[in-house]
Amino acid sequence: MREGWQRGQQALAPGLDLVRDLVGRALPGARALAAAPVAGGLANTNLRVTLAGAADPVLLRIYQRDQAEAAKEAALHALVAGRVPVPRFLARPGLDDASGLHFAVLEWMPGDRMETVVPGLDPAAAAAVGRSAGAVLAAIHAVGFPAAGFLGPNLDIVHPVVGGRAGLEGFLRRCLVDGPGGARLGPAATDAALAFAAAEGDRLAAWETRACLVHGDFNGSNLLAAAGRVTAVLDWEFAFAGWPAFDFGNLLRPPAGDDASFVAGVEVGYRAAGGHLPADWRRLAAIADLYAWADFLARPDATPGLVRDAAAMIRRTIGSGG
Template identity: 45%
Template structure:
């Protein structure tokens, strides 16, 4: 799906001398021998650095979209590691003044292949096994409660709480669609169908069955690394982590094609519950509803690519049909 969305900003090109200057405070001040762009990501730049002294490679992640995300993401990596989650360790925090094009993090290079590539080649049983792993990891993450719904500061406390309207499903959809740019981009028929469904379902889902939790915010297979043995070796790209409903992450994982794989959703729920997470029987409906807020936010942005516009329309129409068929 994401391959049609296009990059929001051009990727940066960094040569070995510039990379060497950026990592000069590493022990031994190693020279960078080679810089290799890494696939994935639509706004920031990730580069593999290989060193002349033969030490293990590292990943240079340059924050272009939101420079303020760099210290927060560093703190998130450290906290996730303390929870036993598979994330790369932070080797250096590099300020924007170094001149790379934004502040950057130097991260451990973790072995593994991008999750979307691995899962596409797996049979349904293999995909379900990954789903069960993900459920267990997310239950561990969602057991952390930073505060009300809102954006996190570098101390991982809620720095910008959402308004009561924006924190709720109906209020957020109303702002983005009815009073935002979303209605024009969806068209009147689809916008009316969405708002009518949200009005009904938002009442049905009250009160929320989970307190706000620490969520990854972009739990997409493209942000996973999976080893040859089928184990998840890393969860990447924590830029969008926030305090919100756990259904933010669960709903993202139900997007196609992964959420359409037979047995995946059941395995995801099983892993979540086995790790201590609570899920009601209708969790998948609630997760799909919450995931609509992400698509509404896309549609309300000042500008979006044609590919993202098409994906949003298709996914919203599809979700309305699924929920209508699953609820009395």
């Protein structure tokens, strides 16, 4: 689905001299020989950097969307390390005064983006990757928080959020009525979405009994996989304290969510690792994903491909063709 989504802002293309300066600051004595862009991300710039005398490359991450997220991301990696496969920050995120860039250097992780792996697998292999993804997601959700909300750089709750019907209705209204999303979705579908939230939003409360760590972008572009298992969870900038349905909604978007073997594997892996799934978990995940689709529609820099897919997914979820 993400194939038609363009970046809101262009990826940066720093020259090798600048790459050498940034990597050298983070890793004294290291010398970059080459740098190549890494596919997958839509918000920041990621470069695969080859180092002189080193067997493995490193990842140079330049924060573009929200530089303040760098410290939060490093804190999250430290929090889940040993429980969730994440790359090590080889140096704390920093600011390069000369270029004005916020950046970090991370360990290079093995594997290929899961979104490129699963479509070519037979049902048994797709189920195996799904089981691994489910187990990893259960480990993430095992990290609890005292309340739901957005996280600061020290992982404290800096802005509480409301769940249930009130939360969904309020967010859809901000995006589709107060924001530009409704004009892109169309008046009939906007009215239908708001009516749907009023009628169905309370169902989310069944999965909102405990606030936990939510990755916020848990999908095939941010998961690496190899040999039938997830080898890395990347790009934690959207993580917050919330409820499991948000991550499941993201993970089960098409095409992965339409692969019955993969989805069955996710369910088995999540339950086996101690995760709780309500009886109607797939439907609840789709309802929770309305937050994301409405947010996409309301973004000032939303591209035509993103608008098309977001509108289609809202209509699919609420059962409206309007």
